Amino acid sequence: MSFPKLPDCGLHSFYADESDDKQTYVISCVAIPTLGATVDRAPVVWHHYHQKAMEWRRDLKKRFNIPVNKEIKGSKLAKGRNQYDGGRDRLHGVKAGEAQAALT
Incomplete structure (x- = not known):
């Protein structure tokens, strides 16, 4: 076609x-x-980009314990008002700053 x-x-x-x-x-x-x-x-060609996005999210999980299926809000990460560390605990301080840098 x-x-x-x-x-x-x-x-x-x-x-x-x-x-x-x-x-x-x-x-x-x-x-x-x-x-x-x-x-x-x-x-x-979508599959290639989806695979790369999933690799990125798995890397965030490995490095910062942010669940792969958790929506990440930059403002919550920056303020420490989140439950990104394992989906239950706050990600804050230096670790939150490093995670913020990894999002860009």
């Missing part, structure tokens, strides 16, 4: 999220290549 109208860059999926602390409002967005563009077909 040919996709003549698919742009040269392929098709991307976007994930956007917002966060605020009543003083500052931040929105971030990630573009994930989903379909590659070729003359004859549009191969699915």
Whole structure:
């Protein structure tokens, strides 16, 4: 099957999220290549990016004990108001700063 109208860059999926602390409002967005563009077909390329994201989360689990399926809020991590250490305890101090650096 040919996709003549698919742009040269392929098709991307976007994930956007917002966060605020009543003083500052931040929105971030990630573009994930989903379909590659070729003359004859549009191969699915999402799996590679999903695998890399899961490797990153497993690394956060190994280094900081942050559960793989736990949503991470930067403001909660920075303020120490979280339950990221094993999903039960606070991640704070130097360890929280190192985890924050690993998120960027």
